[in-house]
Amino acid sequence: MADQHSTLRARRRAQTQRMIQGHAVRLFAERGYDATTVNDVAEAAGVSPMTVYRHFPTKEDLVLVDQRGELVAERIAASPVEQLLARRIGDALVDAAAALTGDDDGRAFLLTRLRLMVSTPALRARHLDNQYALQQAIIDALGADTADPEAAFRAEAAAGACLSALHTALVRWAQDDGRGELPGLVTKALTAVFGQEVFGGEGVSGEATASR
Amino acid sequence: MADQHSTLRARRRAQTQRMIQGHAVRLFAERGYDATTVNDVAEAAGVSPMTVYRHFPTKEDLVLVDQRGELVAERIAASPVEQLLARRIGDALVDAAAALTGDDDGRAFLLTRLRLMVSTPALRARHLDNQYALQQAIIDALGADTADPEAAFRAEAAAGACLSALHTALVRWAQDDGRGELPGLVTKALTAVFGQEVFGGEGVSGEATASR
DNA sequence: ACCTTCTTGGTAGTCACTATCAGTACGGTA
DNA sequence: TACCGTACTGATAGTGACTACCAAGAAGGT
Numbered sequence: 001m002a003d004q005h006s007t008l009r010a011r012r013r014a015q016t017q018r019m020i021q022g023h024a025v026r027l028f029a030e031r032g033y034d035a036t037t038v039n040d041v042a043e044a045a046g047v048s049p050m051t052v053y054r055h056f057p058t059k060e061d062l063v064l065v066d067q068r069g070e071l072v073a074e075r076i077a078a079s080p081v082e083q084l085l086a087r088r089i090g091d092a093l094v095d096a097a098a099a100l101t102g103d104d105d106g107r108a109f110l111l112t113r114l115r116l117m118v119s120t121p122a123l124r125a126r127h128l129d130n131q132y133a134l135q136q137a138i139i140d141a142l143g144a145d146t147a148d149p150e151a152a153f154r155a156e157a158a159a160g161a162c163l164s165a166l167h168t169a170l171v172r173w174a175q176d177d178g179r180g181e182l183p184g185l186v187t188k189a190l191t192a193v194f195g196q197e198v199f200g201g202e203g204v205s206g207e208a209t210a211s212r
Numbered sequence: 213m214a215d216q217h218s219t220l221r222a223r224r225r226a227q228t229q230r231m232i233q234g235h236a237v238r239l240f241a242e243r244g245y246d247a248t249t250v251n252d253v254a255e256a257a258g259v260s261p262m263t264v265y266r267h268f269p270t271k272e273d274l275v276l277v278d279q280r281g282e283l284v285a286e287r288i289a290a291s292p293v294e295q296l297l298a299r300r301i302g303d304a305l306v307d308a309a310a311a312l313t314g315d316d317d318g319r320a321f322l323l324t325r326l327r328l329m330v331s332t333p334a335l336r337a338r339h340l341d342n343q344y345a346l347q348q349a350i351i352d353a354l355g356a357d358t359a360d361p362e363a364a365f366r367a368e369a370a371a372g373a374c375l376s377a378l379h380t381a382l383v384r385w386a387q388d389d390g391r392g393e394l395p396g397l398v399t400k401a402l403t404a405v406f407g408q409e410v411f412g413g414e415g416v417s418g419e420a421t422a423s424r
Numbered sequence: 425a426c427c428t429t430c431t432t433g434g435t436a437g438t439c440a441c442t443a444t445c446a447g448t449a450c451g452g453t454a
Numbered sequence: 455t456a457c458c459g460t461a462c463t464g465a466t467a468g469t470g471a472c473t474a475c476c477a478a479g480a481a482g483g484t
Contacts, residue, residue, distance in 0.1 A: 161377065161405040270440080
């Protein structure tokens with residue numbers, strides 16, 4: 001068994017996944033999330049309800065996970081999290097936003113999903129929770145001293161504010177139907193919170209690293 | 213029918229509500245949230261499952277709503293929201309935190325509920341969503357110009373950061389078993405995000421009011 | 425060709441939650 | 455005190471998300 005026994009099996013799996021999610025998001029946007037059952041999705045996709053659950057553990061995942069199988073929150077932090085120690089959180093999030101809107105083909109699909117996330121309580125709640133989990137991951141990646149609770153607390157507050165700004169930018173971008181530039185919106189939101197000086201010399205992560 | 217046909221009927225209703233919630237939170241803390249069914253709660257409380265659903269629309273509400281029948285997020289903003297226009301958000305949140313921990317009798321109960329909210333994904337997600345709804349309410353209360361999208365955007369980002377700081381303080385307070393002072397933690401979190409100058413002359417709401 | 429592994433479908437069940445109907449106790453009124 | 459509308463409660467049946475458990479067919483390497 002090779003490290004990637006992928007060639008055909010994994011490709012078919014990914015294709016089925018995209019197909020199911022495509023039908024799901026379309027139906028959700030047409031009829032509404034609550035008014036659409038998983039059975040409806042399965043029927044539209046031409047598979048059994050079991051298959052839907054095998055690819056997407058919960059109904060919410062049909063909207064929340066990316067076509068790469070990642071949650072939106074995870075993808076936002078995919079590249080930057082490893083660079084957080086070396087770079088400032090703010091710039092990293094701006095880059096992540098740029099990467100998110102990079103591929104033009106999936107832009108409309110992403111917009112539809114974001115609109116569902118904002119308007120549907122269950123989806124919105126789970127998305128916010130994913131962002132919160134991301135906040136914890138960022139703090140862990142920052143390696144905030146567990147020895148100094150004060151520094152860890154400040155780092156947590158700063159990271160939370162960063163992700164809150166990111167969410168604000170995401171919502172506004174979706175409300176604008178993706179016409180604006182998402183990275184620019186993230187920058188605006190971050191400066192609105194932290195002030196202009198964040199994007200100069202001292203970074204946001206300075207709050208946490210200053211104590212070490 | 214008096215404005216308050218309360219005297220006995222409403223009192224009994226509130227009492228039943230507290231009784232059911234007391235059994236629910238106790239069982240959730242003992243056996244775990246997911247491992248406890250609504251039927252278990254009903255049986256422990258000596259009522260029918262129907263009655264539980266009549267008092268608490270969802271299972272999550274058994275933990276999230278206050279003994280006054282309000283969500284934690286709602287109670288946090290109960291008094292300050294009306295004063296947000298006149299006062300700074302930061303100080304208002306600090307006061308709200310003080311009011312939240314005011315009554316010593318319900319302190320242990322509140323702590324148990326907060327621990328459940330932090331540790332149980334479904335509860336955590338709904339609590340975060342409630343805070344997000346609160347953020348929208350604050351923005352509405354601030355009366356941010358719909359005419360000036362830039363100002364509204366900055367106000368939204370600032371309010372989101374404030375509530376994120378509040379949440380960080382709440383979690384830390386619960387982790388400390390309520391030994392620390394919640395208002396002090398809120399102040400710390402806010403200063404960690406906005407810097408020291410926030411608690412001097414210019415308020416957080418200055419971001420929004422500056423444009424009017 | 426053989427065997428393992430992955431993928432899919434079917435069945436039955438649990439649990440959260442809703443709708444509907446009926447009985448009962450409370451509160452104010454005549 | 456007798457009466458009536460209004461709440462509160464309970465039982466039944468149903469929907470829908472989700473989870474075992476089991477069986478069949480296809481993919482891939484030997």
